[in-house]
Amino acid sequence: MRLLPVILAAASLCLVGCLTLPVSGSTEDGSERFYGTATGYLSGGGTITLESTKGAKIEGTFVYINRRQGEGTFRCADGRTGPFTFVSTGSYGTGTGRLGNQYFTFTFGE
Numbered sequence: 001m002r003l004l005p006v007i008l009a010a011a012s013l014c015l016v017g018c019l020t021l022p023v024s025g026s027t028e029d030g031s032e033r034f035y036g037t038a039t040g041y042l043s044g045g046g047t048i049t050l051e052s053t054k055g056a057k058i059e060g061t062f063v064y065i066n067r068r069q070g071e072g073t074f075r076c077a078d079g080r081t082g083p084f085t086f087v088s089t090g091s092y093g094t095g096t097g098r099l100g101n102q103y104f105t106f107t108f109g110e
Contacts, residue, residue: 017042018039018046021091023035023050023106025104028102028103032053034058036050040064044063044064045062046061048061056078068087068089070085071085074097076100081100082099083097088108089109091109092107
């Protein structure tokens with residue numbers, strides 16, 4: 001029962017210190033789609049977790065380089081990696097990048 005207060009405290013910190021938004025995207029040729037979430041923190045960094053329609057598990061980290069633009073790197077469980085960039089209004093954004101040898105685009109937010 002002592003774990004419950006710790007979990008509640010962590011959840012409340014995220015409520016005031018982070019923003020989690022839905023993410024969706026696809027490879028340039030449309031052969032693979034991605035769905036998941038991105039969480040941005042007040043520190044200017046964040047994480048992104050995706051799963052593809054082909055079953056690939058993808059994780060990434062990002063940082064804002066100014067108020068509206070950011071960059072990061074994806075790493076897939078199947079060994080693919082790649083950089084990405086994005087622009088954001090705060091609650092919505094778009095991005096592009098590479099995953100292995102494929103280009104992809106994505107959107108986040110609502």
